[in-house]
Amino acid sequence: MSSKKYATLRYTSLRASIFLGCLLIALLLGHYGILPVAGSTGVVFLVLLAGLVSAPLSYVLLSKQRDAMSEQIVGRVESMRTKTTQRIAAQNAEEDALDDAARAAAEQR
Numbered sequence: 001m002s003s004k005k006y007a008t009l010r011y012t013s014l015r016a017s018i019f020l021g022c023l024l025i026a027l028l029l030g031h032y033g034i035l036p037v038a039g040s041t042g043v044v045f046l047v048l049l050a051g052l053v054s055a056p057l058s059y060v061l062l063s064k065q066r067d068a069m070s071e072q073i074v075g076r077v078e079s080m081r082t083k084t085t086q087r088i089a090a091q092n093a094e095e096d097a098l099d100d101a102a103r104a105a106a107e108q109r
Helices: 007-031 039-061 063-108
Strands: none
Touching: 007 039, 007 063, 039 063
8 A cells, every 4th residue: 555655756756866867967968068058058958858858768667656656546536536426415315305304394384
C-alpha cells in the first residue's frame, strides 16, 4: 500500500530529476562550447532543449511509476464517486420520507 500511496509524488519527483539532469548536461555542454549559447536567449534554448530531451526519457523510463500513479488516481476518483452516490441516495431517501410524512399529515386533515 505504501508504494501506491505516494505514487504521484514519486513520479513527479523522478520526472523533475530527469529534467534537472538533462538541464545540467545541457548547461555543461553550453559552458564548454559544444552547444552554441549566447546570452539569456541561449539559456532559454538550453532549458527548452532539456525539456525536449527529458520528455521521451521520462516516458520510457517511468512507465511503471506512471501506471502506479494512474492506479492511485483512479482509486481516489472511484472512492469519491462512491461516497457521492451514497450521499445522494441518503439525501433522496430523507426527502422521500419527508414527502411521505407531509402527504400523510395532509390526508389526516
